[in-house]
Amino acid sequence: xxxxxxxxxxxxxxxxxxxxxxxxxxxxxxxxxxxxxxxxxxxxxxxxxxxxxxxxxxxxxxxxxxxxxxxxxxxxxxxxxxxxxxxxxxxxx
Numbered sequence: 466x467x468x469x470x471x472x473x474x475x476x477x478x479x480x481x482x483x484x485x486x487x488x489x490x491x492x493x494x495x496x497x498x499x500x501x502x503x504x505x506x507x508x509x510x511x512x513x514x515x516x517x518x519x520x521x522x523x524x525x526x527x528x529x530x531x532x533x534x535x536x537x538x539x540x541x542x543x544x545x546x547x548x549x550x551x552x553x554x555x556x557x558x
Contacts, residue, residue: 466490468499 467481467489474481474493481491481503491503 468492468494470494
């Protein structure tokens with residue numbers, strides 16, 4: 466793995482690009498600390514197709530209904546409790 470300061474990287478960019486194309490890792494340093502890495506370009510795979518799982522997923526009757534007969538708690542009540550707790554923390558009555 467090659468490490469180069471910013472000035473060296475700017476002066477030798479073509480050579481560094483050749484190294485990354487050959488698979489070498491190149492790190493660019495500023496004040497002795499890594500700030501960037503040059504990596505070889507990789508062409509993306511084939512284009513994604515929508516519907517790739519068509520026919521593999523089965524929708525079960527009633528999937529949209531709640532899993533429990535109990536109603537969900539009211540968020541308004543929860544907000545009131547939290548607001549009261551906050552007020553007591555900051556000294557408001």
